[in-house]
Amino acid sequence: MVWFSVGIISAAMSRRRLEEAILRSKDLESSGESVEEGSDDDERYGELFVRHRIPLSKDTHSIYSLRFSPSGKQLAVGFGNGAIQIVNTESGSLVSTLFSGHRTRQAITALSYHPKNNNILVGAGADGLVSFYDLQAQINVLTLTEPENEIHAMDYSMDGTVFATAGKDRHIRLYDSHTSEVTHCPLSHA
Structure with a gap:
């Protein structure tokens, strides 16, 4: 029963992180703001940086x-x-x-x-x-x-x-x- 509980908690956490990432990307897209580029020594891996938007045919x-x-x-x-x-x-x-x-x-x-x-x-x-x-x-x-x-x-x-x-x-x-x-x-x- 412990394994089942851990699996549910892990799945819920993963889903929450995914939902947060989707919402954050939608906010970036709808605001039209450019996101500042991080420095090379920046270790905030949770941040999303948009370097280029590449239009394709x-x-x-x-x-x-x-x-x-x-x-x-x-x-x-x-x-x-x-x-x-x-x-x-x-x-x-x-x-x-x-x-x-x-x-x-x-x-x-x-x-x-x-x-x-x-x-x-x-x-x-x-x-x-x-x-x-x-x-x-x-x-x-x-x-x-x-x-x-x-x-x-x-x-x-x-x-x-x-x-x-x-x-x-x-x-x-x-x-x-x-x-x-x-x-x-x-x-x-x-």
Whole structure:
């Protein structure tokens, strides 16, 4: 009975904190005030600081995924129609559109930069496609397909030799980064 009580208290506290955060963000948004930026040595982690509001085009549907570049100067944005855009985090300006989206494409649910080659961005989608983009040339260099799967997560190993995908089919697939072949399926649930 003690565990049950603790769980209820913990859930209530989490809900209260979430409600407070939502109310605070609505207050910031409706007031139109800019929030002062904290100093680097400021350790008030409970404060909300809005650095930039980045307007995006309205025809790309909802945002499903985000990934900062390793330098933090760019932000990859994945949209509900399969579009992928790169935004400058310092100015808020659009750097490039890697894929403009299409009504037959589904959401980009995961984005990842290659850990050893920051010029490569990978986007995985709910349509089972894993697309590799050369950021400098702004082209798609390779697309893999996982038939009958909706990919929800994707990431690289620290050394960049392996990347993993997981999705609706409840399989984790490990791919060799050099051959783009599945090397192992360590966990699969029927």
